[in-house]
Every structure is written in structure tokens, then in C-alpha cells.
Amino acid sequence: MSAERKKLLSVAALSLMALFLWWAQGHLDGYKIQILNLVAINIILALSLNLIYGFTGLFSLGHAGFMAVGAYVSSLLILPAAQKETIFLLEPLVWPLSVLQAPFFVAVLAGGVAAALFGLLISLPVLRLGGDYLGIATLGFAEIVRVVANNLPGITNGALGLKGIPHYANIWWNYGWCLFTLYFIVRIVNSNFGNVLKAIRDDETAARAMGIDVLRCKVISFALGAFFAGVGGALLASLLTTIDPKMFLFLLTFNVLMIVVAGGLGSISGTVIAGVVITVLLEWLRFVENPIDFGPIHIPGIPGMRMVIFSLALLFIILFRREGIMGMREITWDGLACACRRGGKDRG
Amino acid sequence: MLRAEHLDVFYGGIHALKDVSINIPQGKIVTLIGANGAGKSSTLRAISGLIRKTGKVFLGGEDISSATPEAITAGGLVLVPEGRKIFPHLTVYENLMLGAYVRNDKAGVNETRDWVYDLFPRLRERAWQKGGTLSGGEQQMLALGRALMSRPGVIMMDEPSLGLAPLLVREVFEIISTINAEGVTLLLVEQNAFAALRVAHYAYVLEVGRIVLEGTGAELLADSRVREAYLGG
Numbered sequence: 161m162s163a164e165r166k167k168l169l170s171v172a173a174l175s176l177m178a179l180f181l182w183w184a185q186g187h188l189d190g191y192k193i194q195i196l197n198l199v200a201i202n203i204i205l206a207l208s209l210n211l212i213y214g215f216t217g218l219f220s221l222g223h224a225g226f227m228a229v230g231a232y233v234s235s236l237l238i239l240p241a242a243q244k245e246t247i248f249l250l251e252p253l254v255w256p257l258s259v260l261q262a263p264f265f266v267a268v269l270a271g272g273v274a275a276a277l278f279g280l281l282i283s284l285p286v287l288r289l290g291g292d293y294l295g296i297a298t299l300g301f302a303e304i305v306r307v308v309a310n311n312l313p314g315i316t317n318g319a320l321g322l323k324g325i326p327h328y329a330n331i332w333w334n335y336g337w338c339l340f341t342l343y344f345i346v347r348i349v350n351s352n353f354g355n356v357l358k359a360i361r362d363d364e365t366a367a368r369a370m371g372i373d374v375l376r377c378k379v380i381s382f383a384l385g386a387f388f389a390g391v392g393g394a395l396l397a398s399l400l401t402t403i404d405p406k407m408f409l410f411l412l413t414f415n416v417l418m419i420v421v422a423g424g425l426g427s428i429s430g431t432v433i434a435g436v437v438i439t440v441l442l443e444w445l446r447f448v449e450n451p452i453d454f455g456p457i458h459i460p461g462i463p464g465m466r467m468v469i470f471s472l473a474l475l476f477i478i479l480f481r482r483e484g485i486m487g488m489r490e491i492t493w494d495g496l497a498c499a500c501r502r503g504g505k506d507r508g
Numbered sequence: 509m510l511r512a513e514h515l516d517v518f519y520g521g522i523h524a525l526k527d528v529s530i531n532i533p534q535g536k537i538v539t540l541i542g543a544n545g546a547g548k549s550s551t552l553r554a555i556s557g558l559i560r561k562t563g564k565v566f567l568g569g570e571d572i573s574s575a576t577p578e579a580i581t582a583g584g585l586v587l588v589p590e591g592r593k594i595f596p597h598l599t600v601y602e603n604l605m606l607g608a609y610v611r612n613d614k615a616g617v618n619e620t621r622d623w624v625y626d627l628f629p630r631l632r633e634r635a636w637q638k639g640g641t642l643s644g645g646e647q648q649m650l651a652l653g654r655a656l657m658s659r660p661g662v663i664m665m666d667e668p669s670l671g672l673a674p675l676l677v678r679e680v681f682e683i684i685s686t687i688n689a690e691g692v693t694l695l696l697v698e699q700n701a702f703a704a705l706r707v708a709h710y711a712y713v714l715e716v717g718r719i720v721l722e723g724t725g726a727e728l729l730a731d732s733r734v735r736e737a738y739l740g741g
Contacts, residue, residue, distance in 0.1 A: 355602050356609065359595045366593035368558065371581030371610035371658065426597070488597060 200334035203435035206419040208388030214425035216381040217361030225302030228408040230390025231397035234271030237262040250313040264328040275390020321404025329398035430486030509534040515563035542714035582610040590666035596640025607657030645676040701738035
């Protein structure tokens with residue numbers, strides 16, 4: 161298939177998507193639109209974790225920490241000064257932050273940059289570790305962020321959190337950032353640098369023997385992943401309009417990790433598909449937490465039941481389909497054309 | 509071409525290499541043989557800068573004792589690690605291109621790739637296949653081809669015959685001779701002493717971290733001590 165035609169198909173697919181979103185905004189209720197928004201944010205978060213874990217092989221559990229940094233930085237930039245004065249009850253907000261204001265786009269960007277800087281800062285000590293140890297260290301750093309946020313009332317408003325964050329993150333912002341993330345990460349993964357990252361994931365010793373500066377490449381990948389995690393956190397904060405330290409528990413990282421593993425480590429298409437499916441399921445499965453009657457059998461509502469179901473699902477994926485929905489494969493226009501032709505031949 | 513002088517390596521309290529000095533002249537194949545744990549791999553890892561050591565290493569007269577592994581590869585000394593270590597999820601083509609990571613001349617890289625494809629026609633046939641789908645022998649070809657992509661002056665190979673069927677072992681040693689005929693200097697570490705000594709111009713025998721014997725391949729093949737210890741009497 162020619163590059164020209166692929167570009168045409170991509171534009172067509174994007175227009176269809178835009179048309180759908182436009183239709184959704186007019187016809188779906190607020191709850192469904194909220195889920196659509198969450199889908200976009202979860203895809204951003206999962207893509208960023210897939211870059212770190214799936215493509216570079218760094219088992220990182222620090223996503224909630226990056227998200228928290230992004231969420232707080234961007235929220236403080238978009239909160240109106242009057243709102244800042246009302247919500248900071250424990251201690252007034254420290255000076256430059258109390259007057260600083262930025263447009264939403266700049267605020268989200270700043271959130272991402274702050275998260276990337278934080279990623280850079282911790283990458284130098286933690287990226288010397290490998291495998292499970294890295295997971296534990298990053299998990300620890302995410303907890304540190306949360307504890308610090310809880311104990312800095314002059315900046316984060318402590319356990320009270322930030323309330324009344326302007327709801328700028330509408331469908332267009334979220335899907336715009338989602339598209340940018342998708343494009344950027346696809347470009348990275350298919351570039352020469354992407355191959356270097358995959359080489360490091362496949363075999364670090366061999367990568368070093370090729371003359372690759374392994375630590376530097378890992379740091380870059382980690383910081384890029386942290387950037388998009390920060391962007392995701394910033395969008396989420398504006399979507400929910402309220403954040404507090406308790407929101408950034410390990411469960412948040414777990415949800416993102418679940419999407420990445422279910423979709424396939426090292427598959428972008430898989431991450432997008434799993435991002436949609438799991439976000440929708442997370443909402444839809446709420447019915448299992450209500451009381452259910454199977455004829456004579458009465459099951460009382462158990463809060464947290466859907467997490468049990470998800471843990472079981474993750475267990476089954478790891479037992480029976482470890483590579484996830486897509487493995488390392490991708491859906492491409494060429495692949496689709498091939499499948500169509502084969503399907504046509506079968507019918508004829 | 510490559511000279512290591514008085515190398516000492518410690519792993520914690522274990523003295524793994526004791527005053528090892530070896531010399532690899534330009535255009536020759538030199539082999540390092542010895543039993544498990546004799547320090548063969550440690551020698552290669554010490555020379556390529558992957559582990560801490562004391563002593564001096566010279567590459568073409570230049571002191572590379574304290575250079576990073578990246579700088580050493582860029583300087584023209586490449587290690588083919590034990591167990592082949594190709595990148596299984598990348599295609600053969602991508603594997604080869606990563607071998608040329610330290611080079612910036614695009615035209616030159618394409619030329620080298622064609623040369624590698626001519627050396628190993630099998631790799632050209634399988635260029636778009638994932639590395640992990642190749643057979644053991646083909647993976648060894650790929651590992652060697654990848655090392656050649658940086659156009660190194662010296663290649664160090666760690667156990668190239670490990671885990672290969674006897675027929676493939678012969679093929680690998682033929683490839684080694686071919687590469688050497690193309691002007692590449694080789695340092696070969698082997699447990700398969702017989703095969704290694706037959707292709708080598710010069711050989712060292714390592715025993716518990718110390719060089720106990722050296723000589724030309726033919727001399728060592730005839731040496732009674734070597735025959736007894738490594739060639740089964």
C-alpha cells in the first residue's frame with residue numbers, strides 16, 4: 161500500500177473519530193461522556209507506561225507519583241486566585257503559586273514537564289537497579305510523592321486537597337492530547353531510538369556491547385514516559401475538578417498496569433484496545449457491587465467486588481495469554497488490507 | 509593490535525583473574541581455553557570494560573584501560589557475548605543496524621550490510637524475520653554479523669560453539685576463519701579446545717584465573733598436559 165493511500169486512510173479514520181465524538185457530545189448523557197473522557201486519559205497513561213515497561217523493559221510502578229506531580233502542578237496553575245484563597249484553610253498558598261496563572265494548555269504542558277523532571281531526578285538512582293528491585297524502588301518514590309503532598313499544606317493544601325479546579329478538560333482536549341501522545345509514541349517506537357530501547361529490553365549486555373549508552377537511553381525513555389503520565393494526571397485533575405493525596409494510591413498505578421498487560425507489553429494497538437475495553441468494563445462492572453438476586457439466591461452488594469473480578473481476569477491473562485490481547489503485534493493499514501483480501505477470497 | 513597487561517579482577521573476595529597478560533597480533537586468531545570458572549569470560553569482560561579491573565589494556569597502541577564499554581566499541585573492539593544474545597523481538601535487519609549504532613556514515617553502513625549479507629546469505633534471506641525465530645546456528649551468524657557491522661578491528665567471541673550441534677560447530681569455525689581471512693583480528697574464548705586450537709594461530713590456557721601455558725595452536729594440540737586436561741588424553 162502506498163504511503164499516500166495510508167495517509168488518506170488515517171485522515172478518514174480520524175475524521176470518523178471526530179464525527180463520533182461530536183455526535184457523542186450532543187447525544188450522550190454526562191455519565192457516558194465522562195467515561196469517554198476517562199478512556200482518552202487512560203490510553204495516555206497506559207501508552208506512557210508501555211513506553212517505559214513494554215518497550216524499554218523497565219518495570220516501573222511509579223505512575224501514580226508522576227500523575228500526582230502533573231495533577232498538582234497543572235491544577236495550581238489553572239485554579240483562579242479567589243478559589244485558591246478560599247480552599248487553602250490550613251495555611252495560605254506560598255507566594256509565587258498564589259498569583260501564578262496559566263492557560264489550560266500551558267498548565268498541562270507544565271504538569272508534564274514537572275513530572276518529567278521528577279522522573280529525571282529519581283531515574284539516576286533507581287535506574288541502576290533492574291527488574292523487581294526497580295519496581296519496588298519506583299513504588300517507593302510514588303508513595304513519597306503522596307506523603308509529601310499530604311504534609312505540605314502551603315503548596316498542596318495537605319489532606320484537604322484541591323477543590324473547584326476548573327473543568328477545562330472536555331472531550332476535545334482529552335482526545336487531542338491522546339492523539340498527540342499516540343502519534344509521538346508511535347514515532348519514537350518506530351524510530352532508530354525505538355529499536356535501541358527494544359534492544360535494551362531484549363538484552364542489556366548485548367546492547368552495551370553494541371556501544372549503546374544504556375543508562376542514558378533508559379533515562380530518556382523513563383523521563384518521556386513520566387512526561388505523558390504527568391499530562392494524564394493533569395487532564396484527570398481538571399476532569400474530576402478535585403484532587404487529594406489519597407487519590408494517588410497504588411490502585412491508580414495498578415489500573416494503568418492492568419491496561420498495559422492486558423493489551424500486550426510492547427503493543428501500541430493493544431494498549432489502545434485494552435484502554436477502551438478496561439475503562440468501559442471498570443464502569444459497567446459496577447453492577448456486581450449491587451445486591452443481585454439469582455432466583456432464590458440473594459447476593460448482598462459487596463463494595464470492591466469489581467476489583468476482585470479484575471484481579472481474577474489479570475490472573476487468567478497471565479496464565480493463559482501472557483502476551484495480552486495483541487502480544488507485540490500492531491494493527492496497521494497493510495495488515496488490515498491483507499486481512500480484508502483474505503476474507504474476500506474465503507467468501508469467493 | 510590488542511594487548512592486555514597484568515589484569516586482576518576481584519568478585520567480592522574472590523580473586524578471579526590473577527596477573528593475566530595476553531597479546532593479540534594484527535590479523536591473527538588467538539584463543540583462550542580453559543575449564544569452567546577458569547576466568548575466560550572474565551578476561552573478555554574486563555577487556556571490554558564491562559567489569560572493574562586493575563591492569564592495562566591497549567588497542568592499537570591506545571590505552572583503553574579506563575574507557576567505557578561504549579567508547580571501546582566505538583574504538584573498534586567488539587564483544588560477541590556468550591549465548592549469542594541477539595535481540596529476539598527485532599528483525600534480522602534491525603539487529604544488524606543496531607550493530608552499526610556507533611557509526612554515522614549511512615552509505616558506509618549500507619555497504620557493510622551488503623558485505624555481511626554476502627558473508628551470510630542466509631541472513632539476507634531472513635532479513636525481515638524476527639531474530640528469535642532463527643535456528644541456533646543462524647542466531648550465531650547474526651550475532652557475528654551484527655558485531656561486524658561496526659567494522660571492528662578486533663572481535664572477541666565468548667563461546668561461539670556453546671549449545672550448537674557438532675555440524676553447526678564446524679560451520680561456526682569455518683565462518684571464523686572466513687572473517688579472519690577478511691582481515692579481522694579475533695580473540696576467541698572456547699571450551700571446545702580441539703576446534704579452537706585448530707583454527708587459532710596462538711593460544712593461552714587459563715586455569716583458576718592464571719595463565720599456565722601458551723603457544724601456537726599446533727604446539728598446544730601436541731602438548732601432553734593440554735591433551736590430558738582438555739582433549740581427553
